[in-house]
Amino acid sequence: MNKRDLLLEVGLEEMPARFVTDSMNQLGSRVEEFLQERKISYGNIKLYSTPRRLAVFVQGVAEAQEDIEEEAKGPAKKIALQEDGSWSKAAIGFTRGQGMSVEDIYFKEVNGVEYVHVNKFVKGKPAIDLLPQLREVIVGLHFGKNMRWADNELRYIRPIKWIVALFGSEVIPFEIINVSTWQKTQGHRFLGETVTITSPAEYEEQLKAQFVIADPAERKDMIRRQLAQLEAENSWVIPVDEGLLEEVNNLVEYPTALSGSFNREFLELPEEVLITSMKEHQRYFPVKDETNTLLPFFVTVRNGDSRSLDKVARGNEKVLRARLADADFFYKEDQSKDIDFFLSKLQAIVYHEKIGTLAEKVSRIRRLSAKLSELAGAMKEEQEKVDRAAEICKFDLVTQMVYEFPELQGIMGEKYALQKGEDREVAQAVNEHYEPRHADGEAPRAFTGAIVSLADKLDTIVSCFAVDILPTGSQDPYALRRQAAGIVLILEEKKWNIPLETVLETAIAVVKEDGIGEKETGLLLEELTAFFKLRIKHSLQERNVRYDFIDAVLAGRVGSLPSLFAKAAVLMTHKEEAGFKETAEALSRVANIAKKAEVQSSINEQLFENKEEKVLYKEFLRVQQGLEETGEAEEQFALLESLKQPIEQYFDHTMVMADDAAVKENRLNQMRKLAALILEFADFNKLLVK
Amino acid sequence: MNIQEMILTLQKHWSDHGCILMQAYDVEKGAGTMSPYTFLRAIGPEPWNVAYVEPSRRPADGRYGENPNRLYQHHQFQVIMKPSPDNIQEMYLDSLRSLGIDPLEHDIRFVEDNWENPSLGCAGLGWEVWLDGMEITQFTYFQQVGGLECKPVSVEITYGIERLASYIQEKENVFDLEWTKGFTVRDIFYQPEFEHSKYTFETSDADMLFHLFTVYEKEAKRQMDEGLVHPAYDYVLKCSHVFNILDAKGAISVTERTAYLGRMRGLARQIAKTFYEEREKLGFPMLKGKGEPEHE
Numbered sequence: 005m006n007k008r009d010l011l012l013e014v015g016l017e018e019m020p021a022r023f024v025t026d027s028m029n030q031l032g033s034r035v036e037e038f039l040q041e042r043k044i045s046y047g048n049i050k051l052y053s054t055p056r057r058l059a060v061f062v063q064g065v066a067e068a069q070e071d072i073e074e075e076a077k078g079p080a081k082k083i084a085l086q087e088d089g090s091w092s093k094a095a096i097g098f099t100r101g102q103g104m105s106v107e108d109i110y111f112k113e114v115n116g117v118e119y120v121h122v123n124k125f126v127k128g129k130p131a132i133d134l135l136p137q138l139r140e141v142i143v144g145l146h147f148g149k150n151m152r153w154a155d156n157e158l159r160y161i162r163p164i165k166w167i168v169a170l171f172g173s174e175v176i177p178f179e180i181i182n183v184s185t186w187q188k189t190q191g192h193r194f195l196g197e198t199v200t201i202t203s204p205a206e207y208e209e210q211l212k213a214q215f216v217i218a219d220p221a222e223r224k225d226m227i228r229r230q231l232a233q234l235e236a237e238n239s240w241v242i243p244v245d246e247g248l249l250e251e252v253n254n255l256v257e258y259p260t261a262l263s264g265s266f267n268r269e270f271l272e273l274p275e276e277v278l279i280t281s282m283k284e285h286q287r288y289f290p291v292k293d294e295t296n297t298l299l300p301f302f303v304t305v306r307n308g309d310s311r312s313l314d315k316v317a318r319g320n321e322k323v324l325r326a327r328l329a330d331a332d333f334f335y336k337e338d339q340s341k342d343i344d345f346f347l348s349k350l351q352a353i354v355y356h357e358k359i360g361t362l363a364e365k366v367s368r369i370r371r372l373s374a375k376l377s378e379l380a381g382a383m384k385e386e387q388e389k390v391d392r393a394a395e396i397c398k399f400d401l402v403t404q405m406v407y408e409f410p411e412l413q414g415i416m417g418e419k420y421a422l423q424k425g426e427d428r429e430v431a432q433a434v435n436e437h438y439e440p441r442h443a444d445g446e447a448p449r450a451f452t453g454a455i456v457s458l459a460d461k462l463d464t465i466v467s468c469f470a471v472d473i474l475p476t477g478s479q480d481p482y483a484l485r486r487q488a489a490g491i492v493l494i495l496e497e498k499k500w501n502i503p504l505e506t507v508l509e510t511a512i513a514v515v516k517e518d519g520i521g522e523k524e525t526g527l528l529l530e531e532l533t534a535f536f537k538l539r540i541k542h543s544l545q546e547r548n549v550r551y552d553f554i555d556a557v558l559a560g561r562v563g564s565l566p567s568l569f570a571k572a573a574v575l576m577t578h579k580e581e582a583g584f585k586e587t588a589e590a591l592s593r594v595a596n597i598a599k600k601a602e603v604q605s606s607i608n609e610q611l612f613e614n615k616e617e618k619v620l621y622k623e624f625l626r627v628q629q630g631l632e633e634t635g636e637a638e639e640q641f642a643l644l645e646s647l648k649q650p651i652e653q654y655f656d657h658t659m660v661m662a663d664d665a666a667v668k669e670n671r672l673n674q675m676r677k678l679a680a681l682i683l684e685f686a687d688f689n690k691l692l693v694k
Numbered sequence: 695m696n697i698q699e700m701i702l703t704l705q706k707h708w709s710d711h712g713c714i715l716m717q718a719y720d721v722e723k724g725a726g727t728m729s730p731y732t733f734l735r736a737i738g739p740e741p742w743n744v745a746y747v748e749p750s751r752r753p754a755d756g757r758y759g760e761n762p763n764r765l766y767q768h769h770q771f772q773v774i775m776k777p778s779p780d781n782i783q784e785m786y787l788d789s790l791r792s793l794g795i796d797p798l799e800h801d802i803r804f805v806e807d808n809w810e811n812p813s814l815g816c817a818g819l820g821w822e823v824w825l826d827g828m829e830i831t832q833f834t835y836f837q838q839v840g841g842l843e844c845k846p847v848s849v850e851i852t853y854g855i856e857r858l859a860s861y862i863q864e865k866e867n868v869f870d871l872e873w874t875k876g877f878t879v880r881d882i883f884y885q886p887e888f889e890h891s892k893y894t895f896e897t898s899d900a901d902m903l904f905h906l907f908t909v910y911e912k913e914a915k916r917q918m919d920e921g922l923v924h925p926a927y928d929y930v931l932k933c934s935h936v937f938n939i940l941d942a943k944g945a946i947s948v949t950e951r952t953a954y955l956g957r958m959r960g961l962a963r964q965i966a967k968t969f970y971e972e973r974e975k976l977g978f979p980m981l982k983g984k985g986e987p988e989h990e
Contacts, residue, residue: 017804018804018805018806018821019806020806021805021806022806055804149808149819151819151835151837151847152835152837152844152845152847153777153778153835153847153849154777154779154780154846154847155777155845155846155847163780165780193787193797193802194797194798194802195798255803256803286827288827304801306801307802307803308801311798311799312798312799312800315800315826316800316801318826319800319801319825319826319827319828319861320801320826320827320828322826322861322866323826323827323828326762326763329762329763330763352944357952
C-alpha cells in the first residue's frame, strides 16, 4: 500500500494561552479517531501548537482505506435453490444485500446443514476522497470559550485565518467560512513571512526558518535553557513555576528570555506581593539567590528574537515600577491603621443582601467557633486563641492591599496580624481558615485555623441553604460544594469524634439566632444532611470505596466522619474473605424482618420458646456492650461478625411471625433492637456480595 | 511624538481605513464604549466604522493630580468596525507602526482578556495588547450589547492614550506628558483633576446625587415611553456618571450597588431593543452600500 504524510494546520488569531495545549491534544486524538473509523492506516503522529496555530502531522497515511474481505452466511441450501435448480428470491436478495452476485455463491456446512455463502469483498476508497471530511474534525473541536466574528455563524475559539491541509504534496480541498485550505502558512507575526509548505515532513523545519517553534516541548526547552543561562551568567536562582512556564510558552511562537531590574527598596514589600505582581500580573519569573531570598530582578519571555532587548527590558521595568509603587503605597497606608479600624469597616460591607454584612458573618463565625472548639475538646487557652482568630479572620478583606490583590486574602491578613502583635497561631489562622483553598488543597495544620475554617465554611453553607441559595447542576456561585468538601476533609483529618449531625445542628442554631431565612430547622437539617452525604460519597469514591459499600455506610445517620471512613475501609478489606457474604446475609436478614415490627416494647425473656432465641439474646447483649466500649471500626465489625452463627441458628429454629401474637411481637422486638445495632454500623442490605 | 500628534496620526490611520471620524460625545461617560457611537451603533445589521477620542471619567481613580499613573479623566482613542474586518489585527499593528512603534524592536503580545460591562448588558471576547509588558489597548469582539446578540460582530479597539504616550515619550509621570509643543498634560488638566477629585470625595452632596439619579432615571423612562431612544440614552449616561461619583465616595453599599446596576442595565436593554426596532422600521438604511469599510 502506498503511503503519504498528512498535515493539518489551523491558523488562528491568538488563542487564550490556557486553551492551547488541550486544543492541540484534542485535534490529535480526533484526527486519529477519524482515520481509525475510516480504516485508513497510519504511522506516527506529532502534534504542534503555538498561540496562532494548532497542527497535527501524521506519518505514513495509507492512500486508501483497507479492503474488507469476509465470509457472509446466507439462507440454507434448500431455501436458496428452487426445484428447477434456479436461485430463489431469498438467495438473490442475500447476494444483492452483500453487494455480490449469485455467481459468487458457494455452499458450506454449518452444524450438518448446507448454507449459501459468499466471500464478500469491499474495496477501500481512496483516502483523498475521504480526507476533505477532516473539515468536520476542525469545526467540531470543543473549546472552553467560543466567539463569533464578522458576519459568521460559526462559534470558535478565535477567528480562523488560514488552513493548511496536505496529503503528501496534494492539498486536501475543503473550506470553512471563506477560508479554503491551501499550502501556505504564516511565519512569526513580525519576524517571519508567508511560506509554502513543500511537504508535511518539512513543516516543522520550514516554520523554524520563519521564527516559529511549532513543537511546544521544544519551545519550552528553549525557555528552560535560556533561564538556566541567565541563572549561570548572574549567579541567580530562578524557580520555575510549571504553570507559569506553560502559560508563557503558549504566549510566544519564538521565545527569548530577558531580565530586568527594579528598585531595591521595593524588596521591603512582602514577598507574596512582589511575586504576585510579577507572576500573576506580568507573567514574569521572579529571581532569587542561593539562600532563597528574592532579588530585585525579574525575567520575562519575549515573543521575538534578541534584537533591542534593552529596550524591551526598559519598557517592562517601567510597568513593574508603576505596579510596585502602587503596592508600596497601599502597604504603607494599611500599616498605618490598626486591626480595629478594619474590623469596623466590615459593618459596611454586605456579604449578601439576605444574609447580612460581613461583620455579622464574623460574629457568627465567632459564636460557632466557640461551640465547635468545645465539641473538639479544646483547652481554655486554645479556646481563647480560637476566639481571637475568629474575631479578626476577615479584617484584611478591607485593606487596600487585598482590594488591589484579591488573591492575597488571608496571606496579607497573617502578615499584618503578626506586625500588629497578634499571637502566632492566631495570625496563622487568619490565613489558614481559607484552607483547603482548592479541590486538592490541604486542610489547616493548626487547631485554631481548622476550627475557624470549619466555622466559616459551615456558616456560609448553612446561611445560603437557609435563604435557598442551593447549588444546582453546574451553578454553584458561592462554591458551596467545595466548601463542604473542605469541611469533610477537616473533620476527617483532625479525627474529631463529633457526629456530623451535631456539627450541622450547632451551625443551624447560630444561623437561626441571627434570624436568617425562614426555613424551619428540621427541613434545613434534612437538606444539609443530604447535601453533605453527596460530598462524603464523592470523597469515598475518590478512595476507591465501591459504590454499594458507600451506600451501606451512608444509609443511616452519618455520625462522626473518622469512624464512617474507617467503617468503609474495614468493610472493603473484609469483602473478599470467606464467610463475608454469609455474615452480610445474616445481618441483612435481621434488618429486613425488623421492618415488620409495629410496636415498640421491651423484650420479655419469659416468652422465649427455644434455646436459639435465648442464645441470640445473650449474644445481642454482649455485642451491644462491646460496641459501646470500642470506637475501633475493626473491632466493631468483628463483634457484628460474631453474630452470624447465632443469627443463622436462630432462623433455622425460630418462626418470627409466630401464630401467638405476644410471641410474635416479642420476637419482632428482638429483631428490631438487633437491627438498630447493625444499622448503626452499616446497612448490609445495600451490599451486592450476597 | 506628543499626544496631539498621536491623535492626529491615529485619526489619519483609521480614516484611511474607511472610518468616519467622530468627535467626542458630549455627555459624561466612564468609557468610550458607552458613547452612543459604540453602544447603539454596535446593535443591528448596519455596517458602522468610526473612530473618535473619548474623554472618559473615572471618579474612583481621582487622586487630586498627585498620582503619576491615575487620572479622574483620561482619554481613550476608540475604533469600532462592523462587521469586524478579516485583517483587523494587521490594521491595528499598522497603527502602532504609524506611531513609531516598530514591532521588531518591542515585545507585542495579544493576551486573552474577556470584557464585560454589566451596567450596559455588554460582553465581548478578545485581548489586551501588551507592549513590552504594558497593556496599551483593549481589543474586543463584541458578542452581546444591551443584552442583544451582535450580528454581525463589531470589533472595538480602545487605545489608552496617556498609557501609550507615557511609553512613547518615556515619561514616568502622566502629568509630564507633552500634549502639544509647549503644553503638558499638567498645564491643561492638573487643575480640573484636583478640583474634580475634591468634588468627588469631599464637596459633592450624596443626597443630591441620589436624587439626581432618580430624576434622570425617571426622565429616561419617560423618553423611552415616547420612543425617543437618544434622549433616553443620554439620561442613562447621566445616571451612570452620578452613580460612579456615589460609588467613588463609598456612598453605595454592595447590595445597593447591585440594585443600581440592575436598574441601569434594565434601561440599557430596553433602549437597545427599541433602537433596533426603530432602525428596522426605517429599513436599516445604512445597509444600502453606505459605510462599507475599505479593506486593504
